[in-house]
Amino acid sequence: MSDKSHWEKIYTNKRPAEVSWHQTHLEKSRELIRATGVGHDAKIIDVGGGASTLVDDLLADGFRHITVMDISPTAIQSAQARLGARAREIVWLEADATRGSLPAHHYDVWHDRAVFHFLTDAKDRRRYVDNVSHALKPGGYVIVATFGPNGPLKCSGLDIVRYTSEQLHAEFGEDFQLLRSAVEDHVTPAGKHQEFVYCCCRKR
Ligand SMILES: C[S@@+](CC[C@H](N)C(=O)[O-])C[C@H]1O[C@@H](n2cnc3c(N)ncnc32)[C@H](O)[C@@H]1O
Incomplete structure (x- = not known):
């Protein structure tokens, strides 16, 4: 079965x-985006x-310039239906984060919660990081959340890679400066605890 x-x-x-990854509000992500200090004109x-x-x-x-990208058109339609008329204020992209299709040096903030950890193949991780480097403006921020070292070995039935904040930063390399990290105890709708690690890095 393909990813899509x-x-x-x-x-x-x-x-x-x-x-399992559902949260009513992604508070940690929101907090880290706010902590970057980007203005309302930022492209996220x-x-x-x-x-x-x-x-x-x-x-x-x-924020007025928001793009949501996902490999699943059904997920995008679900978010659009919830937003109603406000969905027209968003740019929606059905795309794969490991394939290049984004404009160069365009975004101020790249956010990913629970996507990067599915990339078990180093070549896919390389392509993903190349995409971040290509699409982020110099000085832009990348916020990535994955399962932490004490988190589960699978997510959505798929194998994942767990990271400490240092390991996650290392995937992005020296072109990115690690600014802050956080650990979250996520409680799934079924009541299970999952350790998430969040990193915010700045592109030099
Ligand atoms: C575990 S869910 C997390 C969803 C959301 N970020 C959250 O925290 O609620 C992973 C999401 O990534 C999408 N996805 C998986 N692989 C992807 C890829 N290579 N490119 C873009 N989206 C992908 C899935 O369709 C799914 O919506």
Whole structure:
């Protein structure tokens, strides 16, 4: 099964609030985006945003240039339906984060919660990081959240890679400066605890 058909199946068979990674609000992500200090004109991309409500919260926070990218059109449609007329204020991209299709030096903030950790092949991770380098403005921020060293070995039934903040920063390399990191105890809708590690790095 390709990645796309895996995610299409998930979003077709489960409601957004039933998936293990669901949070009513992505507070840690929102906090880290605010901590960058970028203004409301900042271009922000939520990569693998799925059906999450981060986009709703970023609109509520006053950000005006938001892009949501996901490999699953069903996830995108779900977020669009929830937003109603406000969906027209967002740029929606059905795309794969390991394939190049984004404009150069365009975004001020790249956000990814629970996508990078699915990249178990080093070549895919390299392509993903190349995409971040290509699409972020110099001085732009990349915020990535993965399962931490005490987190589960699988997510959504797929193998993942767990990271400490240092290991996650190392994937991005010296072209990126690690600014801050955080650990979160995520409680799934089924009541299981999952350790997430968040990193915010700045492109030099
Ligand atoms: C675990 S979910 C996380 C969703 C959301 N970020 C959140 O925290 O609620 C992973 C998301 O990444 C998307 N995805 C998986 N692989 C992807 C890829 N290579 N490129 C873009 N999106 C991808 C999936 O469709 C899914 O919506």
